[in-house]
Amino acid sequence: MIIPEEGSLLLVNKPKSWTSFDVVNKLRYLLKIKKIGHAGTLDPLASGLLLIGVGKYTKKLESLQGLDKTYEGIIEIGKTTPSFDLETPFDSSSDYMHVTPQQIAVAVEALTGELDQIPPIYSAIKVNGQRAYKSARKNEIIELKSRKIKVYKFEITRVHLPEIHFRVVCSKGTYIRSLAKDLGEKLGVGGYLKELVRTQVGGYKLENAFQLEQLVGQINSEK
Amino acid sequence: MKVIDHFKELDACILPIVTSGTFDGVHSGHLKILSGLVQQAQTRGGESVVITYWPHPRFVLGKGSSSLKLLSTFEEKVKLLSDIGIDYLLKVRFSKEFSELSPEAFVQKVLIKGIKAKKLIIGYDHRFGKNQTGDIDFLKKNKERFGLEIEEISRLDIDQVGISSTNIRQALAAGEVDAAQGYLGRYYSLSGIVTRGDQIGRKIGFPTANLFISESYKLIPSDGVYAIFVYLGLERFDGMLNIGWRPTVKGKKRTIEAHLFDFNKDIYGSYLRVELVAIIRKEIEFNHLDGLKEQLIKDKLAAKIILEKVNYSK
CATH class of the missing domain: 2.40.30.30 (Riboflavin kinase-like)
Structure with missing residues (x-):
């Protein structure tokens, strides 16, 4: 792959179970290029659109970090995990059969608009110079400050209780895992994020992204 | 909006601004062209005219026509165009004979003599006339001779929306109503x-x-x-x-x-x-x-x- 003088932007579909950093590393190795980075981490268990800047384009990544994101995924209600996703095992479960459609509508609506969101303890955020998840693993009690985020759209696309399929359009810095957990809490039965795909970042769409294998194949074939 | 099938009903028009197409589904991409048309007609004190073809050209010209299904019935299309604020919908009966008109004949007969159009707004990829040989270049080249203002809706404007009636038909055929x-x-x-x-x-x-x-x-x-x-x-x-x-x-x-x-x-x-x-x-x-x-x-x-x-x- 020929990287032009001004660098380039690559749209990549991050596979599930890879960290965003794994993807960058893989491409750094294949392209034999030092300057490479991404614009906005995707959790390891999520898949979907990752914007990768190569060469001089890495300087422009910062401006891409502020873009709005669109996600699609599944929230399961009636169960919780400490990480709010499937990275950690279930730590509670409760009956959800009494939850009504009205309650769900009200809860989802309450999670739309400008929100103060507390990031998950299992996140890459630093508290007192330490990654929050490292403290969490050591069972240290840490306090995370809430952050202002915006959920522009929170649509329910499909329901198969206990699963609720959704689409969210939100500002940067929004943790979808926290939305899932908050939804479960508002319903009084708990909830966690079962699946997540990032489908859009600003105007960049997942459907236009490279599959990682496809990109790897292309780079190798050009060697 | 008035639905008409004769040119003479447009005789009272002062400044007809025209676009043409099948507009199946009247989707967000179409809306870009149509709302622009309405806006211009209003600011210039003219009339917005949409030429549409019925039956759908693909039904008449064959090419796997029997299986083609449409997003809107004619009645639904009338309602949608009316809601956008179009003044006139000219329903042109699409026949084999009509499809034989050369681009030149189409412009002369329909746009100039028929509608007495002052301006035509069309998408960059719009084709018309026999075998779809008429295009935006043909119109631009001859606009002085035709006495027509031509406005092209650029590729960027259309592709940015990335919508076609075909996309929508495919989504629906898969049950993806939210897409x-x-x-x-x-x-x-x-x-x-x-x-x-x-x-x-x-x-x-x-x-x-x-x-x-x-x-x-x-x-x-x-x-x-x-x-x-x-x-x-x-x-x-x-x-x-x-x-x-x-x-x-x-x-x-x-x-x-x-x-x-x-x-x-x-x-x-x-x-x-x-x-x-x-x-x-x-x-x-x-x-x-x-x-x-x-x-x-x-x-x-x-x-x-x-x-x-x-x-x-x-």
């Missing part, structure tokens, strides 16, 4: 008259209104169960819709059946319009009606959650 909604800028809807069915649904607590759609060319989304809004007269109800062959009861024909929630009236013969909000599931066969009933209870809950959410955020 279709994104492209259309509104829910996909079906309209028809309620007819008497086999009355099996009412035995298991799910009475349905069988929808008869008279336009055989109207696209019916893939078989499955959908969450819907139902418009009956001036009222709106929540409900769910089954499209399919009803394998559990060994149905002989494909039906479209609406079940309205919290509703208990005889509505045979009424005119219904349903908006498809989301697909709940594909059609499945059960060994017994009890299995179907159990599933329908789950479907109803799913539909209620989805619709409640939409109702609540409006």
Whole structure:
């Protein structure tokens, strides 16, 4: 792959179970290029659109970090995990059969608009110079400050209780895992994020992204 | 909006600004062209004129025509264009003969002599005339001779939206009504008259209104169960819709059946319009009606959650 003088932007579909950093590393190795980075981490268990800047384009990544994101995924209600996703095992479960459609509508609506969101303890955020998840693993009690985020759209696309399929359009810095957990809490039965795909970042769409294998194949074939 | 089929009804026009196309579905991409047209006509004190072709050219010219289904019936298209604020819809009868007009003849006969158009607004890829040989370059090259202002809607403007009627038809054929909604800028809807069915649904607590759609060319989304809004007269109800062959009861024909929630009236013969909000599931066969009933209870809950959410955020 020929990287032009001004660098380039690559749209990549991050596979599930890879960290965003794994993807960058893989491409750094294949392209034999030092300057490479991404614009906005995707959790390891999520898949979907990752914007990768190569060469001089890495300087422009910062401006891409502020873009709005669109996600699609599944929230399961009636169960919780400490990480709010499937990275950690279930730590509670409760009956959800009494939850009504009205309650769900009200809860989802309450999670739309400008929100103060507390990031998950299992996140890459630093508290007192330490990654929050490292403290969490050591069972240290840490306090995370809430952050202002915006959920522009929170649509329910499909329901198969206990699963609720959704689409969210939100500002940067929004943790979808926290939305899932908050939804479960508002319903009084708990909830966690079962699946997540990032489908859009600003105007960049997942459907236009490279599959990682496809990109790897292309780079190798050009060697 | 006036729907016309003769040029002479445009004689009173001062400054006709025109666009042309089939505009099937009148989706967000079309809207870009059409709202621009309305705006210009208004600011310049002219009239917005849409030329549309009926039947759809693909029905007349063949090329796999028999299987082509349309997003909007003519009646629906009239309503949608009218809502945008178009002044005149010129319905041109599309025939083999009409399709033989050369680009030059089309411009002379239809645009200049017929409509006395002052301006034409068209997409960069719009083609017209015999074998689709007329294009934007032809128009630009000859605009002085024709005495026509030409405005091109650029590739950027159109592709940015990334929408085509074909995309939408494909989404609907796969049951993806929410994707279709994104492209259309509104829910996909079906309209028809309620007819008497086999009355099996009412035995298991799910009475349905069988929808008869008279336009055989109207696209019916893939078989499955959908969450819907139902418009009956001036009222709106929540409900769910089954499209399919009803394998559990060994149905002989494909039906479209609406079940309205919290509703208990005889509505045979009424005119219904349903908006498809989301697909709940594909059609499945059960060994017994009890299995179907159990599933329908789950479907109803799913539909209620989805619709409640939409109702609540409006």
